[in-house]
Amino acid sequence: MPASLPIALFALTAGAFGIGTTEFVIMGLLMQVSGDLGVSIASAGLLISGYALSVAVGAPLLTIATRRVPRKTVLLALMAIFTLGNLACALAPNYEMLMAARVITSLAHGTFFGVGSVVATGLVPPERRASAIAIMFTGLTAATMLGVPAGAWLGLHFGWRAAFWAVALIGVIAFAVLAVFVPRGQADAQPAPLRDELAVLARPQVWLGLAMTVLGFAGLFVVFTYIQPLLTQVTGLSDAAVSPVLLLFGAGLAVGNLLGGKLADRSLMPAVLGTLLALAAVLGAMHLVIQTPVTAVIFVALLGVASFATVAPLQLRVLEQAAGAGQNLASSLNIAAFNLGNALGAWVGGVVIAHGPGLGALGWVAALLTLLGLAIALWSRALDTRVAPPEGAAVGA
Numbered sequence: 567m568p569a570s571l572p573i574a575l576f577a578l579t580a581g582a583f584g585i586g587t588t589e590f591v592i593m594g595l596l597m598q599v600s601g602d603l604g605v606s607i608a609s610a611g612l613l614i615s616g617y618a619l620s621v622a623v624g625a626p627l628l629t630i631a632t633r634r635v636p637r638k639t640v641l642l643a644l645m646a647i648f649t650l651g652n653l654a655c656a657l658a659p660n661y662e663m664l665m666a667a668r669v670i671t672s673l674a675h676g677t678f679f680g681v682g683s684v685v686a687t688g689l690v691p692p693e694r695r696a697s698a699i700a701i702m703f704t705g706l707t708a709a710t711m712l713g714v715p716a717g718a719w720l721g722l723h724f725g726w727r728a729a730f731w732a733v734a735l736i737g738v739i740a741f742a743v744l745a746v747f748v749p750r751g752q753a754d755a756q757p758a759p760l761r762d763e764l765a766v767l768a769r770p771q772v773w774l775g776l777a778m779t780v781l782g783f784a785g786l787f788v789v790f791t792y793i794q795p796l797l798t799q800v801t802g803l804s805d806a807a808v809s810p811v812l813l814l815f816g817a818g819l820a821v822g823n824l825l826g827g828k829l830a831d832r833s834l835m836p837a838v839l840g841t842l843l844a845l846a847a848v849l850g851a852m853h854l855v856i857q858t859p860v861t862a863v864i865f866v867a868l869l870g871v872a873s874f875a876t877v878a879p880l881q882l883r884v885l886e887q888a889a890g891a892g893q894n895l896a897s898s899l900n901i902a903a904f905n906l907g908n909a910l911g912a913w914v915g916g917v918v919i920a921h922g923p924g925l926g927a928l929g930w931v932a933a934l935l936t937l938l939g940l941a942i943a944l945w946s947r948a949l950d951t952r953v954a955p956p957e958g959a960a961v962g963a
Contacts, residue, residue, distance in 0.1 A: 572689050575701050577740075577747040578682045581645055582705025584736040585675050587713030588652055589617060591729050592668075595718065598726040603661045613668050618909045620669045622902040625676020629898040632677065633763060637685050637894075638750045641678065645744060648674035649737030656730035676905065679703075680898025683881055685748065693831055695885075700827025700878040707823050707874060711816030715809065766892025772899075774946040775884040778939040779903035780910065782842050782880065785849050785936030786873040787911025789928050790815075792919065793866070800925055801862040811866050818870020826875035830882050835947050837879040842943055845872040846936040852929025877904075883946075911935065 592599070592613050600610040632640045651671030658664035679702075686702045687695040713736075717729035766772055789796070797803045797811060829837035848868050855861035881900055888896030911932070918924070918931050 574689050574748045575686055575698055577743045578641075578686055578702040579705040579708075580743045581641065581678060581682065581740040582702055583709050583713060584645075584705075584733060584740045585648060585678055586706035586709030587717060587736060588648065588655075588671055588730075588733045589675065590614075590710060590714045591717035591733065592617075595721040595726040595729060598721050599664070602726065603664065605661045609661065613665060615909060615912065616665055617668050617672045617675075618905040620672035621676045621905040622909070624673045625680060625898040625902040625905075626895060628673055628677045629680055629895050630760070630763070632681075633760065633894065636750065637681050638744070638748050640681050641685070641744055641748065642741060644674040644678045644681075645737055645741040647671070648678075649734050649741065652730050652734040652737060656727045656734065676898050676901040679901040681894055683885065683897045683901075684893050687882075687885065689749075696830030696834070696837075696878045696882045697824075697827040699881050700823050703823050703874070703877055703881075704820060707816060707819040710819055711813060715813070718809075763892045763895050766888045766896050769887060769892075771887040771946060771949060772884060772892075772896055774942055774949075775880070775887055776899055776903045778838070778842070778942045778946065779880045779884070779900055780907045780939070781942065782845065782876055782936050782939030783873075783904050783907030784911035784914065785845060785932040785934075785939070786869070787908045788915040788918070788932035788935060789849060789852065789869065789911075790873075791912040792915050792925065792928060796856060796925055796928070797862060797866075800856050801859055803859060803862070811863055814863060814867040815870040818867045818872075819874040820870075822871035822874035823877060825871070827878040829875070830879040834879060834882060834886065835943075835950065838876075838883055838943050839940065839947065841872070841876040841879055842936060842940040845876055846933045846940060848872045849929050849936060850933035852932070853926055856926075856929070 592610075599613070600606060603610075632643070635643075648671055651667055651674070654667035654670060655664060658667050682702055683699050686698040690698045713733075717732065720728045720732055793812070793815075794805075794808050797808050798805060803811065826837065826841055829840065848865070852865060855865045881897070884896050884900040885893055914931060914935065915928055918927055
């Protein structure tokens with residue numbers, strides 16, 4: 567294993583895999599949860615929205631609350647919360663308790679990825695920081711490819727609670743791996759005064775970075791949230807064909823994630839601009855290719871590549887603009903921004919479907935949202951030439 571890729575990075579990946587699985591596994595269990603707990607499918611779907619919104623709110627608050635705690639300790643505590651939250655999901659006697667357990671579990675999400683991103687970048691040389699973030703986020707792509715389908719299979723054959731028992735076991739394993747392999751010394755920086763950490767919120771470039779994350783990622787979820795009806799009602803695929811197609815989406819996520827990291831390591835802002843433009847182009851082409859099965863399958867795979875190619879560049883952009891005391895907070899805020907994009911995209915897509923012009927127009931609307939994110943990125947890039955970057959930042963040319 568190359569020295570620039572220490573095993574601690576893969577320990578972070580293990581934690582990311584567990585958290586990603588618990589976020590999305592409910593998508594494959596909605597019918598079972600709905601039937602067992604006596605709620606509508608729409609109400610069961612709120613278990614996804616509630617999780618995402620709780621991540622957005624909880625991530626910055628928990629990051630501030632744990633600012634004086636060593637980062638490795640924070641990561642271990644978060645995995646403990648994650649494990650206990652999934653145990654509570656598996657044991658939940660009713661819908662309300664399941665929602666509460668999901669909210670508790672979500673507290674681990676944003677702060678884990680936020681603090682984990684900072685830890686990951688400290689494990690490698692400066693020129694490999696984006697790749698380090700991408701490797702950690704590979705756990706999230708693996709969750710989409712493997713964890714979610716496996717959870718759906720467990721739910722189908724053994725009941726939805728079995729999926730949460732399995733995810734809790736993943737949490738135990740991830741806790742052990744993090745405890746053994748993440749070095750404590752690297753993660754035990756002295757905390758800065760709270761006012762210094764909060765000072766990052768006064769930096770316009772940080773807010774622009776968060777805005778481009780929200781809008782850029784919202785475009786993806788305008789389409790991906792409704793990918794099943796798109797593939798069955800517009801393309802004409804059978805229900806059974808949807809899962810294999812989504813495996814291709816997951817494979818695309820893995821490719822795009824690593825590609826985005828490599829591009830950002832070469833030159834950050836061109837990577838931000840290029841990946842957002844590529845995502846907008848793929849989304850804009852949807853109405854042309856979604857009509858036939860072969861081109862629709864290619865589209866889904868390319869959507870996976872284009873969407874996750876944006877992740878490492880967007881995360882590193884915010885980290886660099888928050889260089890100094892505010893990196894933990896800014897990193898967690900950007901994870902919250904990804905989840906706000908998730909919620910915003912799903913809502914906008916629902917409006918388009920419910921009030922017109924319908925499923926076929928989702929690609930255009932999604933592309934417009936991502937182009938808004940690209941416009942903000944261009945504005946941010948223009949400011950780079952007028953205002954000196956924060957001390958310690960290395961803004962990509």
